[in-house]
Each structure stands twice: as structure tokens, then as C-alpha cells.
Amino acid sequence: xxxxxxxxxxxxxxxxxxxxxxxxxxxxxxxxxxxxxxxxxxxxxxxxxxxxxxxxxxxxxxxxxxxxxxxxxxxxxxxxxxxxxxxxxxxxxxxxxxxxxxxxxxxxxxxxxxxxxxxxxxxxxxxxxxxxxxxxxxxxxxxxxxxxxxxxxxxxxxxxxxxxxxxxxxxxxxxxxxxxxxxxxxxxxxxxxxxxxxxxxxxxxxxxxxxxxxxxxxxxxxxxxxxxxxxxxxxxxxxxxxxxxxxxxxxxxxxxxxxxxxxxxxxxxxxxxxxxxxxxxxxxxxxxxxxxxxxxxxxxxxxxxxxxxxxxxxxxxxxxxxxxxxxxxxxxxxxxxxxxxxxxxxxxxxxxxxxxxxxxxxxxxxxxxxxxxxxxxxxxxxxxxxxxxxxxxxxxxxxxxxxxxxxxxxxxxxxxxxxxxxxxxxxxxxxxxxxxxxxxxxxxxxxxxxxxxxxxxxxxxxxxxxxxxxxxxxxxxxxxxxxxxxxxxxxxxxxxxxxxxxxxxxxxxxxxxxxxxxxxxxxxxxxxxxxxxxxxxxxxxxxxxxxxxxxxxxxxxxxxxxxxxxxxxxxxxxxxxxxxxxxxxxxxxxxxxxxxxxxxxxxxxxxxxxxxxxxxxxxxxxxxxxxxxxxxxxxxxxxxxxxxxxxxxxxxxxxxxxxxxxxxxxxxxxxxxxxxxxxxxxxxxxxxxxxxxxxxxxxxxxxxxxxxxxxxxxxxxxxxxxxxxxxxxxxxxxxxxxxxxxxxxxxxxxxxxxxxxxxxxxxxxxxxxxxxxxxxxxxxxx
Amino acid sequence: xxxxxxxxxxxxxxxxxxxxxxxxxxxxxxxxxxxxxxxxxxxxxxxxxxxxxxxxxxxxxxxxxxxxxxxxxxxxxxxxxxxxxxxxxxxxxxxxxxxxxxxxxxxxxxxxxxxxxxxxxxxxxxxxxxxxxxxxxxxxxxxxxxxxxxxxxxxxxxxxx
Numbered sequence: 001x002x003x004x005x006x007x008x009x010x011x012x013x014x015x016x017x018x019x020x021x022x023x024x025x026x027x028x029x030x031x032x033x034x035x036x037x038x039x040x041x042x043x044x045x046x047x048x049x050x051x052x053x054x055x056x057x058x059x060x061x062x063x064x065x066x067x068x069x070x071x072x073x074x075x076x077x078x079x080x081x082x083x084x085x086x087x088x089x090x091x092x093x094x095x096x097x098x099x100x101x102x103x104x105x106x107x108x109x110x111x112x113x114x115x116x117x118x119x120x121x122x123x124x125x126x127x128x129x130x131x132x133x134x135x136x137x138x139x140x141x142x143x144x145x146x147x148x149x150x151x152x153x154x155x156x157x158x159x160x161x162x163x164x165x166x167x168x169x170x171x172x173x174x175x176x177x178x179x180x181x182x183x184x185x186x187x188x189x190x191x192x193x194x195x196x197x198x199x200x201x202x203x204x205x206x207x208x209x210x211x212x213x214x215x216x217x218x219x220x221x222x223x224x225x226x227x228x229x230x231x232x233x234x235x236x237x238x239x240x241x242x243x244x245x246x247x248x249x250x251x252x253x254x255x256x257x258x259x260x261x262x263x264x265x266x267x268x269x270x271x272x273x274x275x276x277x278x279x280x281x282x283x284x285x286x287x288x289x290x291x292x293x294x295x296x297x298x299x300x301x302x303x304x305x306x307x308x309x310x311x312x313x314x315x316x317x318x319x320x321x322x323x324x325x326x327x328x329x330x331x332x333x334x335x336x337x338x339x340x341x342x343x344x345x346x347x348x349x350x351x352x353x354x355x356x357x358x359x360x361x362x363x364x365x366x367x368x369x370x371x372x373x374x375x376x377x378x379x380x381x382x383x384x385x386x387x388x389x390x391x392x393x394x395x396x397x398x399x400x401x402x403x404x405x406x407x408x409x410x411x412x413x414x415x416x417x418x419x420x421x422x423x424x425x426x427x428x429x430x431x432x433x434x435x436x437x438x439x440x441x442x443x444x445x446x447x448x449x450x451x452x453x454x455x456x457x458x459x460x461x462x463x464x465x466x467x468x469x470x471x472x473x474x475x476x477x478x479x480x481x482x483x484x485x486x487x488x489x490x491x492x493x494x495x496x497x498x499x500x501x502x503x504x505x506x507x508x509x510x511x512x513x514x515x516x517x518x519x520x521x522x523x524x525x526x527x528x529x530x531x532x533x534x535x536x537x538x539x540x541x542x543x544x545x546x547x548x549x550x551x552x553x554x555x556x557x558x559x560x561x562x563x564x565x566x567x568x569x570x571x572x573x574x575x576x577x578x579x580x581x582x583x584x585x586x587x588x589x590x591x592x593x594x595x596x597x598x599x600x601x602x603x604x605x606x607x608x609x610x611x612x613x614x615x616x617x618x619x620x621x622x623x624x625x626x627x628x629x630x631x632x633x634x635x636x637x638x639x640x641x642x643x644x645x646x647x648x649x650x651x652x653x654x655x656x657x658x659x660x661x662x663x664x665x666x667x668x669x670x671x672x673x674x675x676x677x678x679x680x681x682x683x684x685x686x687x688x689x690x691x692x693x694x695x696x697x698x699x700x701x702x703x704x705x706x707x708x709x710x711x712x713x714x715x716x717x718x719x720x721x722x723x724x725x726x727x728x729x730x731x732x733x734x735x736x737x738x739x740x741x742x743x744x745x746x747x748x749x750x751x752x753x754x755x756x757x758x759x760x761x762x763x764x765x766x767x768x769x770x771x772x773x774x775x776x777x778x779x780x781x782x
Numbered sequence: 783x784x785x786x787x788x789x790x791x792x793x794x795x796x797x798x799x800x801x802x803x804x805x806x807x808x809x810x811x812x813x814x815x816x817x818x819x820x821x822x823x824x825x826x827x828x829x830x831x832x833x834x835x836x837x838x839x840x841x842x843x844x845x846x847x848x849x850x851x852x853x854x855x856x857x858x859x860x861x862x863x864x865x866x867x868x869x870x871x872x873x874x875x876x877x878x879x880x881x882x883x884x885x886x887x888x889x890x891x892x893x894x895x896x897x898x899x900x901x902x903x904x905x906x907x908x909x910x911x912x913x914x915x916x917x918x919x920x921x922x923x924x925x926x927x928x929x930x931x932x933x934x935x936x937x938x939x940x941x942x943x
Contacts, residue, residue: 011874011877015873016866018879018882018885019870019885020858020860020866021815022858027820198883198916247881248883249918667880670920672920673920697822697826705914705915706924709920709921
């Protein structure tokens with residue numbers, strides 16, 4: 001099919017604002033009478049608060065109010081209401097707000113913090129789920145049985161630190177292992193990391209004297225912020241208004257309400273005055289969401305000719321101090337535990353366990369990199385045991401047409417062609433290394449499959465509002481956050497195609513405001529192109545139908561006898577009989593001024609069809625709805641002297657159905673792969689035994705720089721049209737990160753014959769292995 | 783309060799401040815030149831990069847009181863007479879503007895590099911860009927933009943009014 005606007009490069013609508021310093025981010029906003037807040041954090045990661053004395057702080061210059069958590073009536077949340085905006089009687093992690101000072105300047109607020117006196121009774125600290133699950137472990141939430149949960153899926157286990165337990169049972173796993181000739185089992189550990197958008201979190205909140213609340217924040221879930229803040233204060237949802245200006249990157253941790261309820265709580269003590277809280281980089285690490293943190297114990301069985309027979313797995317998520325968002329991460333990890341492979345029998349159980357770290361929240365592709373790391377590593381181990389090529393073993397077991405994943409969802413041809421993805425990666429990086437070793441380096445190749453659904457709540461939906469202007473141009477309004485992924489560009493291209501008009505005639509929104517924007521669940525889970533794109537097509541069709549109804553009054557033809565080309569509506573048999581769109585988009589003004597017809601101003605929504613919650617007994621069900629699959633591979637070289645791992649070449653091939661914005665799609669892969677390299681080789685939020693974070697800054701927490709780029713990158717898209725996606729397109733944003741860690745670790749094994757089972761794998765860890773294996777070379781002494 | 787005189791984006795100004803502020807603090811909070819961004823406060827991310835006396839500096843690491851008489855250029859001063867600077871144009875043409883938060887700092891880095899050395903080698907360009915963190919692009923679009931920027935910049939030399 002020939003398309004006029006999609007699949008072609010386009011200019012990003014927001015680019016000029018962003019390169020001239022004119023794009024307004026939250027911290028760029030100043031409101032009249034604005035006050036500033038600074039937060040006091042605890043000395044301990046887990047402790048009872050015995051007393052707080054704010055009297056000295058209140059006397060400090062510029063201080064307007066000192067706030068503690070004692071006025072908090074109840075916890076808040078989305079699926080499990082276990083969260084507090086500020087500590088009440090105990091602290092559960094090192095970045096938990098204990099008190100806040102509101103002052104005329106940030107400097108005055110900061111100065112007063114040191115005058116607040118807090119007495120604590122320290123409690124044991126757990127940073128690993130396995131420790132927190134021990135029988136004698138102290139409870140982090142003493143009364144989790146009192147928490148509200150939306151469905152029993154999110155029900156905590158009282159008397160333990162287990163927040164949620166989720167289990168899936170497919171087929172008969174015992175029988176599966178009986179049929180197996182070979183069984184492999186092992187444990188894998190994906191450490192915690194941080195999203196680290198270059199823009200740290202910031203929020204402004206203002207309680208108006210009429211009882212309404214206004215919030216300005218960097219969050220891709222403005223409607224979730226609105227709902228949770230309204231619920232926390234017992235207000236009408238319609239009385240909370242959330243503005244989203246430009247967002248300086250998200251990568252996950254700006255997608256659930258995080259600091260917004262905190263700032264709204266603080267600002268409630270100074271009604272009529274806006275209060276801004278902007279986090280330092282250190283606070284961004286210690287007191288917002290972190291990500292990952294999953295251990296997986298995996299056992300797989302296969303026949304001697306490489307047919308998978310069974311999967312048995314237990315996952316442990318160290319979910320941090322609050323489990324609300326982590327619950328969904330655990331659920332997704334369990335549901336994706338089989339990766340791109342068909343297991344006739346599976347039994348997978350997961351625990352999300354309270355620990356004394358910052359709460360685990362969304363981080364690009366959450367649940368998937370953790371679970372697929374385990375399965376993709378163990379596939380290589382299994383291949384070795386079977387004496388089979390890891391590629392052949394994978395291809396034998398791909399979920400293909402008619403087969404089901406571990407939750408029982410049946411795959412169709414239109415879900416994508418994993419074989420083509422595999423072939424195009426192998427073309428770029430052949431599975432055999434010509435030279436395995438030279439004087440300085442050891443070489444290896446490794447591969448991994450990847451799969452991800454546009455995961456969401458079953459009711460998640462996106463909206464599109466199309467307003468035709470009287471000059472025939474269109475204003476397009478949605479609530480998807482453009483955090484750099486190019487969403488506004490994609491929206492404009494899809495609208496241009498659907499409305500048959502050049503993108504220049506379509507003005508895309510550039511800020512989100514819950515007062516005007518159509519409702520959208522959250523811009524998460526690689527859903528926007530898929531759901532938002534379909535919402536655009538639906539709205540465009542609705543608008544075109546309205547234009548045809550108007551034209552039918554003018555041209556005296558039945559609407560279905562009319563055609564629309566973006567500029568005119570015309571009689572399909574006599575195209576000269578036509579009326580211009582601009583003359584009928586607000587109705588049609590007849591000669592004497594009488595106006596007929598309707599105003600062309602429409603809104604449509606789209607959600608994934610038929611997605612369901614898991615069955616309470618078996619954990620099974622159509623929980624994904626749509627999937628994007630792909631394959632990744634890399635060639636590494638390892639410096640024998642230093643242990644440094646260099647990525648010589650990284651290749652990614654993803655079946656995206658249809659590429660809408662080629663440069664944007666390619667950059668999503670480049671950025672995602674590099675973030676994946678970061679989490680594989682350098683990035684980790686490291687906890688000391690006392691629960692403090694050892695590296696809460698950008699000097700000790702290493703983010704990939706230009707010097708860390710692979711020597712070469714290959715990006716290939718396969719286009720097997722999706723049955724539901726707009727113009728056949730599927731989601732892409734998070735996927736490029738999923739296969740990176742296992743591909744690199746599989747390549748490291750190929751190079752040095754050692755199985756790393758955790759990430760990140762640091763240079764020191766590799767060096768130690770090289771020394772143990774006698775693979776190092778020492779520089780000759782002069 | 784104390785004051786010093788500096789030239790910011792071509793305008794000579796006497797600026798009052800408390801004493802301990804960094805250049806970044808003064809730009810953002812006193813002068814409301816918010817195109818310069820705070821990303822880490824430790825000179826690690828480069829988002830706060832501006833040009834001082836022709837050199838790219840991380841404004842979060844410079845005490846403002848040391849800048850008496852300095853010439854400071856920020857992203858707001860780069861486009862002139864409603865025209866984008868050639869480096870800015872290059873970033874659009876290379877599709878290198880993603881979330882846009884690190885972009886002003888990177889553009890100022892390249893401005894300092896190319897005004898000092900229009901013929902900077904690819905290695906020198908990469909070395910300059912290596913001072914900056916970007917989480918969106920995977921850097922390759924930035925390298926591409928920098929190369930186009932160098933071309934546009936060289937073409938523009940001598941054409942300025």
C-alpha cells in the first residue's frame with residue numbers, strides 16, 4: 001500500500017522551541033507569590049519516628065510553614081493503596097520525606113531543614129527480597145491487611161513482607177519435565193537501576209481558596225496524577241487540574257504519580273500560594289522511583305532434539321518501601337517469563353516483596369528485560385547442554401502462528417515474523433567468530449530474542465480531538481506526552497495520512513492540561529502509536545463523515561455518494577460538483593446567511609480490544625493483546641589486560657508492522673540499545689547495608705557517553721502489518737532495551753567461557769574472571 | 783547583596799546577587815534565562831553549558847562573583863533577528879532534537895568549539911560531545927547534527943550582517 005505521509009521523514013513539531021531554550025519545562029515556570037519547599041530525609045532507611053520538633057525551624061528567616069506527615073489520614077495508590085506522600089510514624093527508605101520546609105526562597109527553606117529535630121528508633125534494613133522474606137524478618141508494613149486493593153491480584157500477604165504473589169499454571173509442568181531429556185536450572189539477578197532522565201523531577205502545586213487544586217508537573221500520566229491527588233484529599237476529580245509542560249525525558253519514572261502527591265500535600269498547608277519543589281540530582285536518585293531489582297530462579301526442560309517441554313520459575317522482586325507500582329512490574333515479569341518461546345507446560349510464581357529501598361517503579365520496558373534476561377541466558381546454557389547451536393534451539397521454539405505464550409495467548413501471523421528478524425541480525429553479525437583471540441582481545445558473539453506487549457490496564461485508552469478551522473487547517477489535541485520519543489511527530493503523520501492533508505496544515509498540541517486534553521490513561525508501555533494512532537484514525541473518519549453530511553446538504557447528494565480529498569468534498573461521479581472543506585467545517589453559510597449543518601469538531605478514543613485481567617485460579621488470560629517481537633545480537637571484544645568489554649557491533653531487528661517516522665524509529669532503537677548497554681555494563685543503584693545509596697550522583701552512577709557507543713550499530717525493521725495497529729504499526733519505544741543484556745552476556749560467554757548471571761557486569765568482574773581463568777596478559781616489563 | 787557587571791547575550795548589565803550563587807543559579811533564577819538547564823550540579827551532564835569569554839563552561843561549576851566583566855552567551859542569545867543559528871538549523875535537519883533538555887548545552891558546546899576552530903576534526907567534535915549526557919538519542923543523531931552544524935557554520939562565516 002502506498003502512503004503519502006507515513007513512512008517518510010518529518011520535522012518534529014516541537015524542535016524549534018526546544019533548540020532555542022524557549023520550551024518551558026516545570027522548573028522554568030514561575031508563578032506569582034510562589035514559595036519553595038525543601039525536604040528533610042531520614043538518617044535511617046528503616047526506623048520508627050519517635051518525635052519531630054519543628055519549633056526552631058519555624059523561627060528561621062523566610063520560613064512560612066514546616067510540614068510533617070502527622071495530618072495524613074490514609075495512604076493512597078493506584079492498584080494497592082499502600083503509599084504515603086510523607087512519613088507518618090515510621091520511615092521505610094532513605095529517601096522518604098520526613099518533613100518539609102516551605103519558605104520564600106529555596107535557600108531559606110534549605111537553611112531551616114537542619115533545625116528540625118527528629119528522634120528515631122532504628123529497625124533492621126532489608127534491601128533484598130530474599131532477606132525480607134525470612135521468617136524472622138521485621139515487618140516493613142505492619143498492617144498491610146488494612147490496605148485497599150482494586151482486585152484480589154493486588155492483595156498483600158499479612159504478617160509477612162510479601163506484597164503480592166502472582167502465579168501462572170499452564171499445562172502439566174511435572175509431565176513436561178518427565179518428557180525432558182535435558183534439564184537446566186539456574187538463578188539470575190537483575191540489579192536496581194534508575195531511569196535518570198536528564199531533567200530531574202519537579203512539581204508545582206497550588207491549592208486555590210475555592211477548594212480546587214492546580215498542579216504543574218513532568219509526568220506522562222496527568223490523569224492518574226489528577227485521580228490520585230483528588231482521592232487523597234477527598235476532592236472531586238474535576239476539581240484537580242494538572243498541567244504538563246515539556247518533559248525532559250521520562251524512561252519510566254515520570255509515569256506514575258511520584259512527587260506530585262507530596263507537593264500537593266505540602267502546598268495544602270499554604271492555601272492560595274503555589275509551592276515548587278525541584279529535586280536535586282541526588283534526591284532524584286534517592287526519593288523517586290528506581291527500577292528493575294528482580295531475581296529469577298529458572299528451570300527449563302527440553303527433549304534431546306531441542307523441543308522445550310517445561311518451564312518452572314520463581315521470581316522475586318525487591319519492590320522497595322511501597323509496592324503499588326512494583327506489583328504490576330512483577331505481574332508483567334511473570335507473564336513474559338517464557339520470552340519468545342513456546343512452552344507447552346509452565347508454572348511460574350512471583351513475589352513482590354517489601355524492602356527498604358526507594359519504591360520500584362516503571363523503567364523502560366519494566367518486567368520484560370528482567371524476565372527475558374533469565375530466559376535468554378538459560379536458552380544459551382541449554383543449547384550447550386544439548387550440543388546445539390543457540391540460534392537453532394531458539395528457532396525451533398519460537399512462538400509462531402497458532403502457538404501460545406505462557407499465559408495462553410494464541411499468536412497469529414500478523415503478530416510479526418521473528419524468523420525474518422533473526423535472519424537480518426545474523427546477516428549483520430554472523431554466528432561464527434573468525435578470530436576468537438588475538439594479542440590484546442578475546443572475541444565473542446551472542447544473541448537474544450525480545451517480545452513485549454503494549455501493557456496497560458485493561459481499560460487503558462487514548463483520545464484524539466480533531467478541530468477543523470475555518471481556513472481548512474486542523475488542530476489536533478491529545479494527551480500523549482512527547483518525552484523525546486517523537487510522539488507528536490508520529491501523531492501528526494498519522495493524522496496527515498488519515499485526513500489526506502499535508503502535515504503543515506495540522507497543528508499538534510504541545511502541552512497537556514487535564515482541563516482541555518481528551519482523557520488518556522498514561523503515555524506508557526509503548527502504547528501510543530498503537531492506541532493513539534487508532535484514536536486519530538477514528539477521529540479523522542468521524543470528522544470526514546461530518547464533512548460529508550454537511551456537503552450532502554450543499555451538493556444535494558447522499559453522503560455515501562461523496563468523496564473527500566483533504567481540500568474538497570465532491571460527487572464521486574461528477575468531481576466538478578464540489579464544495580471546499582473550509583466552507584463546510586463550521587456548517588455551511590448559505591447566501592442569505594442562514595447556516596446549515598454541523599460544526600466539525602470531534603473526539604474519538606481507542607483501547608486494545610479484548611484485553612482481560614488474568615484468571616484468578618490459573619493466572620492465565622489475554623493479558624497482552626498485541627505484541628512486538630524482535631531479535632538482537634552483538635559482537636564483543638574483551639580487553640585481556642583490563643577486562644573492559646567493548647561492543648564492536650550491535651544489531652537489532654524488530655518487526656514493527658509499519659514504520660511511521662523512520663528517523664524517529666531508528667533513534668528509538670539507538671537510544672534504547674545504549675540505555676541497555678548502560679544497564680548491562682555500568683548502571684546500578686548500589687545500596688549499602690544500612691540502606692543508603694552509595695552512588696546517588698552522575699559521577700559515581702555511570703551513564704553511557706559517546707565513548708561507550710558500540711563500534712557499529714545495525715538497525716533493521718521488518719514490516720509484517722499488524723491486524724489492529726494503525727496502518728499496521730505496532731509499539732516500539734521500549735523494546736530495543738529488552739534483549740541487550742542477555743545478548744551481551746551470551747557474547748561474553750562466547751568470548752571467555754564464563755556465565756555471568758547478573759547485571760550489571762562491571763569491568764572488575766570481568767577482569768577477575770580473566771585472572772581466574774588465566775586469560776589475562778601482562779604488559780611486558782621494560 | 784552585591785553586584786558585578788557582565789555582558790549577557792550582547793547586553794551589558796549590572797547584576798545583583800547574594801554571594802554564593804553559581805552562574806547557573808543567576809541565569810535561571812535571577813535573569814530568568816531558563817534555556818540553560820540544571821541536570822546534576824556536579825559538572826557531569828553538561829546540560830548547563832554556556833559560553834563564557836568564548837569558552838564552553840559548565841555554569842553549575844562557576845561562581846558568579848568571579849565573572850566581573852565577562853562576556854556570557856546563552857542559548858537565548860544564539861538566534862539573531864528571528865533567524866536560527868546555523869548550529870540550531872543543523873539539529874533540526876539531523877532530527878537530533880528529542881526531549882530537548884540536554885540540547886541547549888550541547889549546542890553551546892559546539893558553538894564554542896566551531897567559533898574557536900571551524901575545522902575541528904571528528905575526534906575533536908566527539909571529545910566535546912563526550913562531556914554531555916543524553917538519554918534519548920543514543921548520540922549518533924547528535925554526532926550527525928554536529929557534522930552538519932560544522933558545515934552550515936563554515937558556510938555562514940563572513941555572511942553575518
